[in-house]
Amino acid sequence: MNVAVGDALPEQFHTPDNVQLMLYNAALWNGHRIHFDEPYAKEVEGYPGLVIAGPLLGDWLNQVVELWLGESGRLTKIEYSNRAASYIGETLTAGGNVTAVEGNTITIEVYIKNEDGDVIAPCVATAEIIA
Amino acid sequence: MSLLTPELLANIGRESEPKREIVTRRDIRKYAIATNNPQRKYLDGDEAPPMFHVPLFWDVVELEQLSPDGVSIDPLLPKFPLHRDMAGGLEIEYLNPIHPGDWLTSTRTLTDIYEKKGRSGPLIFYEVIMEIHNDDDELVIREKMTRILR
Numbered sequence: 503m504n505v506a507v508g509d510a511l512p513e514q515f516h517t518p519d520n521v522q523l524m525l526y527n528a529a530l531w532n533g534h535r536i537h538f539d540e541p542y543a544k545e546v547e548g549y550p551g552l553v554i555a556g557p558l559l560g561d562w563l564n565q566v567v568e569l570w571l572g573e574s575g576r577l578t579k580i581e582y583s584n585r586a587a588s589y590i591g592e593t594l595t596a597g598g599n600v601t602a603v604e605g606n607t608i609t610i611e612v613y614i615k616n617e618d619g620d621v622i623a624p625c626v627a628t629a630e631i632i633a
Numbered sequence: 634m635s636l637l638t639p640e641l642l643a644n645i646g647r648e649s650e651p652k653r654e655i656v657t658r659r660d661i662r663k664y665a666i667a668t669n670n671p672q673r674k675y676l677d678g679d680e681a682p683p684m685f686h687v688p689l690f691w692d693v694v695e696l697e698q699l700s701p702d703g704v705s706i707d708p709l710l711p712k713f714p715l716h717r718d719m720a721g722g723l724e725i726e727y728l729n730p731i732h733p734g735d736w737l738t739s740t741r742t743l744t745d746i747y748e749k750k751g752r753s754g755p756l757i758f759y760e761v762i763m764e765i766h767n768d769d770d771e772l773v774i775r776e777k778m779t780r781i782l783r
């Protein structure tokens with residue numbers, strides 16, 4: 503695998519619906535109402551809609567790196583933060599750019615963007631090239 | 634004035650009881666499907682995708698242990714003066730792969746509590762480090778979680 507600083511990862515798009523969000527939180531045993539009880543999310547917590555779970559965005563950051571690496575590399579470390587909430591109905595974009603290559607170790611700046619183009623989950627990933 | 638009393642800060646360093654869980658193909662499949670993962674090895678449950686440790690070690694609590702908003706109280710945490718808990722971020726090191734049939738043991742430690750001024754008032758941050766070992770005593774995953782209370 504030839505990797506150079508500035509290489510862009512192919513973007514991935516996610517438009518989760520209520521069913522996916524429910525199944526995700528059920529897989530975790532996460533009963534937080536902001537993810538499935540719309541009147542509660544809006545009236546009690548003041549959100550504009552059902553909140554997409556923070557670690558689900560984290561998973562998509564991992565996925566966009568792994569899909570780009572394929573069998574040629576291994577994701578070894580990932581660090582991200584949830585900067586802003588996102589809501590059911592939005593389409594989110596995951597992508598990234600290679601920022602450093604040192605021997606077999608590469609550093610990638612990864613992101614989840616909302617439809618306004620704001621980075622709502624910035625991330626840095628480290629991977630080892632194995633082939 | 635700081636929200637963080639010496640009594641509260643004295644909880645830094647507190648450790649949870651180890652939790653032991655078995656990895657099943659069925660649980661891997663459910664997680665891979667729910668996260669839209671397109672990779673066949675994960676959809677078939679042959680190997681666990683990154684972040685599979687999140688559902689595996691999420692607290693399985695009984696209904697009466699959930700607060701009215703549906704959140705489980707983390708027994709590792711002290712009683713904070715702020716209550717609305719938000720995802721902050723994760724730092725995860727992947728050291729060894731996870732397969733169905735693996736028994737994994739996690740230990741969590743509350744490693745930091747600090748305060749910052751937010752736009753709409755004070756925020757409390759706390760950090761929990763989780764270390765996950767397999768039965769060969771190899772470290773499989775090390776995770777630092779940061780969460781924010783407002």
